[in-house]
Amino acid sequence: MLYYTDLDKRIYEMQNQIASSNNIVIVSGYVGFRPIQELCDMCKSVNITVIYGMYGSERISLPLHKALLDIQKNYPNITILYSTIPVHAKIYTWNCDDVIKRALIGSANFSVSGLMNDYKEVLSDVSDNTFDSLKDYCNYVQSKAINCNDATVKTRQQYKASVISFQVQSLLSKGICRATLLDRYGEVSRMSGLNWGLSKGHVSEGDAYIRITSNYIKLFPNLFPPKKYVGVENTQSKGKKTRENDEVELIWDDGEQMVGLLEGQQTKTIDGLVYPKQLSSSPSKSILGKYLRRRIGVDVKHTITKADLKRYGRTSIDISLIGEGIYYLDFSVNK
Template identity: 30%
Template sequence: MAVLVDDLKKKVLENTKESDQVIIITGYFSPDMIDEIAQIGIPFVYYYGMYGMDKIAKPVYDKLVSINNNYRNLNLKFVHTQRVHTKCYLFYKNNKLVNALVGSANCSINGLCSIENSEMLIELNEEELKSNAYLLELDEYAKEIEKIAIDISDPMIIPKTIKKLKTHKKKSKEKVPDSGNPLSAIMPLYQVDKKGKKKTYKAGGPNWGNQNGNVATKQDAMEAYIPILTEHLDKYPLLFQPYPANRLTTGGKVTRKSDPVTVIWDDGEMMTMTFQGSQRAYPSKENPLMVYPKQLSYGDDSTRRGGAVLGKYLRKRMNVDPFHVITITDLKKYGRDYILLTYVSPGLYTADFSGTPLS
């Protein structure tokens, strides 16, 4: 058996390209990973295993339907009678199961692009084990899952509606309005001065690229990030979790970023992002084994565009120049001075920047 703990996405894509059919069963997913596999063009069936337990948020469902409609070779199914937390990737050739990957990694950017040893997939095939008995068992398992799954177009699939945002009155020392939902955080794009007046960051937040000595001189827009305050860490522990203080990328370089996550915006835009930076060391500053993130920004390192992708996106939504320094006046004119970030499932979030002001 081959035990894989690194470059899992690459292994999944390589196996897909060498097959003529693929079946994937995982508890959770991210739409961008499903889209990338479907682009290869071979028949692809994906089973969302935790629908029966966790259902599906409407923004995620809408994105999946859009992707499903784009590919004739794609068939999305939801397990609805029980929870299935399996992570199983099955690769076929001439109707015969020839290779399989099983382990801990979900079919998501977060699951397949995590740092080394965060997730594991074990490769099982005839060449590895000199026996095909386990392959037949895995094939039977996939058929059992088929019996308890329904198609994405089935009327029994009912997306969860997002509850209307109800903001609670802030306590005197609080800087962040309470969303009323432990899985949804209001992320201000401004800071509050000592007099309680709102002002945008001169060289941070949406204006990150405005700092002196900024090295991203070849970007096509000003870099941006979504600030994470210590107040967010206290109020929303499920959204903002710590990660190791000392981390290495899959290439062995030191990084201050978390594993990538997928964020679906309210307009359908899908973005790979990472939690970045550090604040509030655990268990102590002197012995920082874990740290909490201090910002969220674009995080697909392969593009080398960093926070400029987020900066360009936000400015396009606001209808201002890609290098415009955003002010409070701009945010008021747009109609919203915050982003509503919601946790959906491991490695998957939604973000609302719809221009609707707080009531």
């Protein structure tokens, strides 16, 4: 059977359907921290092995590596491995000891981007007459992998741009988008952006978003993907039928982790495509807002001003892509 919606729920709930399964093995070209953490929470009595496949050719970004180390440290039932040979496969197996009982393969990476955006990727059941060769392949990849806490792990250092100097070419060359928290008048909007939760619309206390301008999209075409389902009805959408938001993973400079949402639509198309207009958090937009307010040092009822940001030390957030659907956000001031 072919699956293309609710892939995350299918992965998380499969264990309950296979009474004899006592271990799960996942081989994925790219991985995210949130799906691994959620699977560990849901299957605490099951041994889980996750192999990050493309480490062999791309290494791993330092922020993501730290997030995975934290998961392995905090969950005794998880082993996270990095394949030393390039592996782009996406394989999910539920096993009884060394015997596969159920398996899925397809295009969906074990990440928020791969599993939580309907119709973007697919997974399909594997017939049991293929289990032996699939097991041989997974065993081979595992034999070429190292533990995430191995001393030989090589990471990609995350470039941190100076807050003081705004060097556009330097930021462009490093793939860093410096997103301003100020509006077109050089102030913090009183009813949107950081102060969105204080507006009179359908908002909750602490709601906030980071604005994505058309200029950011033109300068960084690979950073913010175009919207899906534009002009095509999406019957599964919980909102407007012709609009779909991408869920992504966010890792901050202080190690904070959250699920993000690329939402809304730019007022004008860019090269005929529709792009998101803001970055918020999911499932609640207040997750982002309350987090930023804690860092700035103000409460949820306070109207953030430019003076507040100046006192904190910066008026922008640096955004870069460090993995499939995984963003690194730098709001640090000690540089």
